[in-house]
Amino acid sequence: MATHEAEILEAWLQNLQADGALQSGRIREGELRVQCAGLLRQLRAGMAESSDLDAPAFAPLRDALSDLSASRAQQGFSPREIATFIFSLKQPLFEAMTRGAGHDVQATWQTGLLVDRLGLLVMEAFQRTREEVIVRQQQEISELSTPVIKLWDGILALPLIGTLDSQRTQVVMENLLESIAQLGAGMAIIDITGVPTVDTLTAQHLLKTVAAARLMGADCIISGIRPQIAQTMVHLGVELTVVSKATLADAFALALSRQGRGVTRLRKPEAPGQSLPLG
Incomplete structure (x- = not known):
């Protein structure tokens, strides 16, 4: 993966842009590139030591994806946009791993499972943040709707x-x-x-x-x-x-x-068109 990291990054970005990742205007191309490059480096570092997403080697990647998902949930990204962000990486990874003869089928299969788990991780973080936002909004609305x-x-x-x-x-x-x-x-x-x-x-x-x-x-x-x-x-x-x-x-x-008080009329209401005397 290390030898094809630049190619994977470019293919990943192309897939994201083709799916409309930049059309909403919530994120710019430069920011998207920085995020993808950073996550790809963390993925490569984790895969160099383990294929288990729960392993300590993947801790930086898990934290980064959780933070990214929470941030995008607050910015109004849809669940589809969050899921596509991860799953669009699958094809570039497979193509890089199967390029040439004698590729490791088992490693390719494990990588696919790893990407699937990454997708579940970002969706769980996204959903958790959305629920927190909804609860906070409900509390604010409840407080505003009960004035004394x-x-x-x-x-x-x-x-x-x-x-x-x-x-x-x-x-x-x-x-x-x-x-x-x-x-x-x-x-x-x-x-x-x-x-x-x-x-x-x-x-x-x-x-x-x-x-x-x-x-x-x-x-x-x-x-x-x-x-x-x-x-x-x-x-x-x-x-x-x-x-x-x-x-x-x-x-x-x-x-x-x-309280011993009451409402009384001070004077007879004026008829329509009647004017008060001057002087």
Whole structure:
């Protein structure tokens, strides 16, 4: 392999370019050449000592491929692009090893298996990074979708959008309790207008949040229970042991009344087109 390394590199690069490796614009030709040359040197060094990918001789190659796969996953490369990057090396390697008479069939077969394992390695690293990115994005979206809003002195609102699961309930609870502690709120309105469905599990998550808020000294009101959700909860036998209101406005009015406050109209609204007297 050492005597044909330059030929293998050029053939590998040609295969990658023919498959569109440079068309996406995510990587330039010079960078691709440097990456391929470095990996090829590490592959040659490992094969000089062993044919087992788990051997210490292949440690630099394994680390380099894992880092490369993770980097490309974050850059938005597709699984096909990652797999093609490795498997396009197969043909140049086979051609170099079978060139001339008396080539070693067993060595060629072992090299093919080695490249296959390299392909699995990069795909596993790629998938692992993609899953980490997805989990991080889900956490960020969950945090952004659970804002705690101060409606009035001592009154908070927590509008929920989307499905409630155990992980998101934990984020909701933490945000609400932190806001209650910081603002010294005594009332919290949990609005579920944006929650598509409420089943037994969702109700349990809501009750946990209400119970945690009560331990912090804040009473809760649940608002936004639509007729369809109310019917579903009745059929399921779900009972929310907390005051509920149809709309956020109704819940806000109730919270104000519990504080001895209310909303009143200061003056009669003006008729359309009526103007105020001057002077």
